[in-house]
Amino acid sequence: MGLIGSMLPAMGRQYWLVKQEPESYAWATFEEDGRTSWTGVRNYQARNNLRSMRAGDAVLYYHSVSDRQVVGVARVEKEAYPDPTATEGDWVAVDIVPVRKLKVPVNLAQLKEDPVTSEMLLIRHTRLSVVPVSEAQYLRILELGKTPR
């Protein structure tokens, strides 16, 4: 994040959630790497969400398929740029860095039970791999994960 980005007030921050199969790129690997380029998105709605990300936005990290739980919080480090893995088409990537692992992972069943998080696009639009999250939903997930802000 550049000087301007670091000076932006936190109140304008947006919240997101990205999905990844742990077999493809687990949170633990992400933490070891310290930073990653979020490439490979090939869905227009997901791409538009990547484009809307701003440096400093919070990104929940969800393990899909075999794990089905939110496991950590990341932060947008570099805003959308052309996806280097795309050989054709108009696709973008962003760079994210791990911020903290949730003290307790929050699983899909919990998210469905909770009245706040059950409205999430993660649940209502299951095939979208990059989704916006409301501040209330974000805070509720941290609470369920017994994780300080």
Add this chain to the structure above:
DNA sequence: GCCAACGTTGGC
């Protein structure tokens, strides 16, 4: 492993 949901492709 199965299948429902969904997005994309291509024929017409």
Add this chain to the structure above:
DNA sequence: GCCAACGTTGGC
């Protein structure tokens, strides 16, 4: 522009 066929995702 419609829609059937197909491929992929992801929960169960």
